[in-house]
Amino acid sequence: MTVERSRSRFSRLVSVVVPPIAVGGVIIGVWYFFSYVVLDSDRRFLLRAPHEVVRKGFLDRENLGEILAGLASSCRVALVGLVIATILGLALGTLMSLSKVLERALFPYAVVVQAMPVLAIVPLVGFWFGYGFSSRVFVCVLVAIFPIVVNTLFGLLSADSGLHDLFTLHEASRATRLRKLMFPAALPAVFAGLRISAGLSVIGAIVGDFFFGQGEAGIGQLLKKYASRLQGEQLFAAVIVSSALGVAVFLVFGWLARAVVGKWSEESRGR
Amino acid sequence: MSDLSLRGISLTFPDGTEAIANADLDVSRGEFVSLVGPSGCGKSTLLRVASGLLDPTNGSVSVDASSVGYVFQDPTLLPWRTTRRNVELLAELRNVVPAIRRERAERILATVGLTEFADHFPRTLSGGMKMRASLARTLMLEPTVCLFDEPFGALDEMSRERLNGELIEIFLARNFAGVFVTHSIGEAVFMSSRVHVMTSRPGRLLEPIEVPFAYPRSPEIRFTPEFAAICGRVARALREATS
Ligand SMILES: Nc1ncnc2c1ncn2[C@@H]1O[C@H](COP(=O)(O)OP(=O)(O)OP(=O)(O)O)[C@@H](O)[C@H]1O
Ligand SMILES: [Mg+2]
Numbered sequence: 001m002t003v004e005r006s007r008s009r010f011s012r013l014v015s016v017v018v019p020p021i022a023v024g025g026v027i028i029g030v031w032y033f034f035s036y037v038v039l040d041s042d043r044r045f046l047l048r049a050p051h052e053v054v055r056k057g058f059l060d061r062e063n064l065g066e067i068l069a070g071l072a073s074s075c076r077v078a079l080v081g082l083v084i085a086t087i088l089g090l091a092l093g094t095l096m097s098l099s100k101v102l103e104r105a106l107f108p109y110a111v112v113v114q115a116m117p118v119l120a121i122v123p124l125v126g127f128w129f130g131y132g133f134s135s136r137v138f139v140c141v142l143v144a145i146f147p148i149v150v151n152t153l154f155g156l157l158s159a160d161s162g163l164h165d166l167f168t169l170h171e172a173s174r175a176t177r178l179r180k181l182m183f184p185a186a187l188p189a190v191f192a193g194l195r196i197s198a199g200l201s202v203i204g205a206i207v208g209d210f211f212f213g214q215g216e217a218g219i220g221q222l223l224k225k226y227a228s229r230l231q232g233e234q235l236f237a238a239v240i241v242s243s244a245l246g247v248a249v250f251l252v253f254g255w256l257a258r259a260v261v262g263k264w265s266e267e268s269r270g271r
Numbered sequence: 272m273s274d275l276s277l278r279g280i281s282l283t284f285p286d287g288t289e290a291i292a293n294a295d296l297d298v299s300r301g302e303f304v305s306l307v308g309p310s311g312c313g314k315s316t317l318l319r320v321a322s323g324l325l326d327p328t329n330g331s332v333s334v335d336a337s338s339v340g341y342v343f344q345d346p347t348l349l350p351w352r353t354t355r356r357n358v359e360l361l362a363e364l365r366n367v368v369p370a371i372r373r374e375r376a377e378r379i380l381a382t383v384g385l386t387e388f389a390d391h392f393p394r395t396l397s398g399g400m401k402m403r404a405s406l407a408r409t410l411m412l413e414p415t416v417c418l419f420d421e422p423f424g425a426l427d428e429m430s431r432e433r434l435n436g437e438l439i440e441i442f443l444a445r446n447f448a449g450v451f452v453t454h455s456i457g458e459a460v461f462m463s464s465r466v467h468v469m470t471s472r473p474g475r476l477l478e479p480i481e482v483p484f485a486y487p488r489s490p491e492i493r494f495t496p497e498f499a500a501i502c503g504r505v506a507r508a509l510r511e512a513t514s
Contacts, residue, residue, distance in 0.1 A: 162347035170364040
């Protein structure tokens with residue numbers, strides 16, 4: 001029994017771990033193939049081999065230090081931006097859920113903010129507010145706020161009408177209804193929104209930094225610098241680091257959602 | 272004066288749907304009446320009017336609104352609360368002192384046989400257990416009038432018969448005024464002292480059919496000829512009501 005159990009667990013682990021590793025291996029193989037077979041040696045700078053990227057991008061003290069400092073800077077911007085977007089988004093979503101008039105008045109502008117391309121926002125923000133920390137955070141807030149507003153609003157409105165009847169029947173005040181019914185009902189949606197917004201905030205921080213091109217150097221500026229200097233190894237390392245940040249954010253917020261609502265939410269089960 | 276008294280109730284929805292036409296219903300403590308009728312005839316609407324969730328277009332409702340318990344067709348539990356905390360909900364909304372609330376919840380959980388599942392979340396409960404929790408939640412406020420809208424409609428025959436028996440026991444212990452909506456004639460006759468048949472929309476209430484069996488009733492009375500005869504009368508009234 002125990003043996004069988006542990007074996008099935010082992011085989012399950014294998015079936016989870018092996019396929020992505022296999023694909024990763026194929027990708028690295030294709031990468032080597034292009035780097036050494038497709039490209040001539042004088043054009044190899046376009047795609048350095050994986051071990052070169054690791055050696056120069058990650059193992060070289062100075063390069064790694066620069067990339068990590070950039071990463072730290074972008075993380076700070078993204079985090080502060082996300083916190084502000086979350087606070088504002090929750091407040092706006094809640095206000096809109098309380099009043100149909102407010103919802104009608106504000107929703108179109110939330111859509112406008114969402115529809116504005118980052119490319120259009122960034123120069124304008126720089127032009128108005130300069131290239132410092134607060135401008136970068138502002139960009140993050142603009143790109144990250146929409147999913148939180150929308151998910152808060154729809155989450156708050158998602159509570160079952162039978163439950164609303166129950167609260168009405170027992171003369172619950174508006175505050176009680178909000179606290180005991182609508183907010184908890186909104187949690188799964190809010191966390192789903194938070195996960196999306198966190199990813200957007202990271203992108204906002206990197207893109208903002210890329211276009212500002214001045215002030216404290218984040219990942220965006222490094223990407224630009226490495227590309228213009230043809231430093232392929234560092235460029236790749238920076239790309240890998242920024243994707244890793246995105247993945248980490250996705251995982252952390254997924255875990256956070258499961259920790260908060262996983263016990264009771266039907267949706268987040270088994271994910 | 273009855274504990275629940277509906278006089279000349281009519282209700283037309285804003286979209287023009289005429290749901291109820293001139294319905295009268297009186298139920299006092301110690302009476303358990305059933306309400307049967309074709310689908311869409313206005314039974315749920317009548318309960319909503321009785322509970323105060325809906326205002327009638329015409330007619331008057333006389334009931335102490337704060338002592339009405341309402342068990343919906345769905346269990347409508349809060350998914351983020353454990354069984355125990357769900358059972359405590361209405362007592363919280365009505366500001367029952369925590370100590371009393373907890374003590375009462377403990378007792379009622381035992382009554383409906385959910386003590387073991389007190390700390391489970393609704394998603395891990397079976398349909399029957401969810402309905403028991405919903406019932407327990409309503410009992411927490413010790414209502415004098417209890418409205419049941421097809422509470423066991425979604426359950427299998429066996430759970431249903433068990434819950435029928437248990438609900439009657441609770442009724443006998445607590446002596447509230449019960450109004451029980453159902454689609455099942457057998458269930459209506461077994462549970463109640465009086466069966467009201469409602470006509471197709473707009474719903475009117477026909478002359479009630481008395482069920483003379485004394486409580487407590489054994490499940491076996493379902494197989495007696497007298498029981499069958501009353502079911503036959505209800506079925507005939509229903510046919511009449513639908514045509
Ligand atoms: N909010 C509403 N607006 C308009 N019409 C409604 C509304 N609620 C119910 N109705 C209509 O009123 C009629 C009675 O509905 P009700 O839900 O009371 O029927 P019911 O007897 O409970 O039916 P069932 O046995 O299927 O539960 C139906 O025709 C329904 O379509
Ligand atoms: Mg109904």
